[in-house]
Amino acid sequence: xxxxxxxxxxxxxxxxxxxxxxxxxxxxxxxxxxxxxxxxxxxxxxxxxxxxxxxxxxxxxxxxxxxxxxxxxxxxxxxxxxxxxxxxxxxxxxxxxxxxxxxxxxxxxxxxxxxxxxxxxxxxxxxxxxxxxxxxxxxxxxxxxxxxxxxxxxxxxxxxxxxxxxxxxxxxxxxxxxxxxxxxxxxxxxxxxxxxxxxxxxxxxxxxxxxxxxxxxxxxxxxxxxxxxxxxxxxxxxxxxxxxxxxxxxxxxxxxxxxxxxxxxxxxxxxxxxxxxxxxxxxxxxxxxxxxxxxxxxxxxxxx
Numbered sequence: 451x452x453x454x455x456x457x458x459x460x461x462x463x464x465x466x467x468x469x470x471x472x473x474x475x476x477x478x479x480x481x482x483x484x485x486x487x488x489x490x491x492x493x494x495x496x497x498x499x500x501x502x503x504x505x506x507x508x509x510x511x512x513x514x515x516x517x518x519x520x521x522x523x524x525x526x527x528x529x530x531x532x533x534x535x536x537x538x539x540x541x542x543x544x545x546x547x548x549x550x551x552x553x554x555x556x557x558x559x560x561x562x563x564x565x566x567x568x569x570x571x572x573x574x575x576x577x578x579x580x581x582x583x584x585x586x587x588x589x590x591x592x593x594x595x596x597x598x599x600x601x602x603x604x605x606x607x608x609x610x611x612x613x614x615x616x617x618x619x620x621x622x623x624x625x626x627x628x629x630x631x632x633x634x635x636x637x638x639x640x641x642x643x644x645x646x647x648x649x650x651x652x653x654x655x656x657x658x659x660x661x662x663x664x665x666x667x668x669x670x671x672x673x674x675x676x677x678x679x680x681x682x683x684x685x686x687x688x689x690x691x692x693x694x695x696x697x698x699x700x701x702x703x704x705x706x707x708x709x710x711x712x713x714x715x716x717x718x719x720x721x722x723x724x725x726x727x728x729x730x731x732x733x734x735x736x737x738x739x740x741x742x743x744x745x746x747x748x749x750x751x752x753x754x
Contacts, residue, residue, distance in 0.1 A: 481522070481536075483544065488565040489558065494518070494544030495566050496536045496665075500529025506599045508532040508576045509563060511583030513744075514607075515628065515684040517543030519665020523657040523750045532576075537566050539586060541683035543665060551686040555694030556582075560589035564597075573597065580604040580746055582687060585699045592705035601710040604746050608699040609724055621689055628685035633677045634670070638663050641675065650744070658747040703731040713737045715745035 481496040496518045508528065510521045518536030525534040539559045541548035548554055563586060567575055576599045579587030584606025591598040621629075635641045642663045645651040651659060667675040690696060710732045714725040720743060722736075729736045741748045 481525070484569070485544070486562075486565045486569045488562055489553075491540055491546045491548065491562075492544075493540060493546075493562045493566060494538040496522075496525075496538075497570070498522075498525045498529050498534040498536075500531075500533050502529070502532045504532050506532070506574050506576050507570075507572055508534050508578060509567065509572075510534060510536045511539065511563065511577065511579040511586050512536065512542065513581035513583060514687045515542070515666075515679050516662060517666045517678060519543065520658065520662045520747065522661040522665065523655070524746070527750065535566065535570065537563050539582070541687075542679045544678070547680055547683065549680055549682045549686060551689065551691060551693045553693075554683065554687055556585045556589045556696075556699045557593070557694045559586045560593050563590045564594055567594075567597070574599050576600045576602075578602045578604070579606060581607055581743070584608070585696060588699050588702055588706060591708050591710070592702040595705070595707045598708040601706065601708050602713065603710060603728065604713045605715065605718060605720060605725065605743055606699075606712075606728065607696050608703060608728060609696040610700050610727060611697060621685070625685040625688040628681050628688055631677065631681045631684070633681055635667070635675050638667060638675055641667065650742075653742055653744055654747050655750050657750060700728075703728060706732060710734060711737060713739055713745075715739055715741045715743055717742040718745075719743060 481498045483494065483496060485492050485494045487493070510518070510525065512518055512520050518538045521536050525536065528534050538545040540546065540562055541554060574597050577587040577590060579585070579602070581604070584603040585608050587601050587603060588606060588608055591601050642659060645663070646654075646656070646659050654662070666678050668678050670676050686693070712725055712729040712732060712734055714722065714736055716738050725736050739745045
């Protein structure tokens, strides 16, 4: 049974973003919120419902440091085609915080996703995963081949590189940047103004940025807001020193039997060869989409 739970209350910050603004929607317009308990952790999810023409629901999985709510603008556009559910990967969004790298494996997150599918009684489902979410999609499809109908990988982080060996000299630039992230802000409007004015998030569609600011922060008792994903969680996933990470997930590509699409941005700052190699293993070709690493969230109408 779906357990609908309430999130910590959010006070309106009068954030813009057109009709979508952070405080611009009533409770009746919000996706249902639920959770499952697995591995001693509370794993949250959002359910946008819908009256889908397609009988197989779609589970969407977010990038590192983000949350299921990041998909909100896109999910709303897809509910006439699918029942859409987004999982807050462990350590993110409304899921319990986790900073121990050994508990942040892609395989463990995939097991959480399958637990959500079990809770919602999804016999079969499709997956759309972006970046970290793409890696978790690979693991999920490999672990539950009879249940995954199709997969769309958007710049999935699954690499034929042993990052642990490559990082012996120190932390990666991405991990260092994550640890420098400011965790506490006065109000969401301040966050949106700051993030929207500088890389890497200035490329996001305003409604996508607004969704991240809404769902990716939680209210504190002192009236301020705080990142739902701890900087150390994001950094630990980028480090991948002691977790089941990109290399191990790359090695699982051959176990994916569901029809799979591989998408990447024409302006990505990642190595194009990574996605070409993924596509070769999956016996498909890369679909190049105009935009950078966040192409899926840069133009919501195009993504639809």
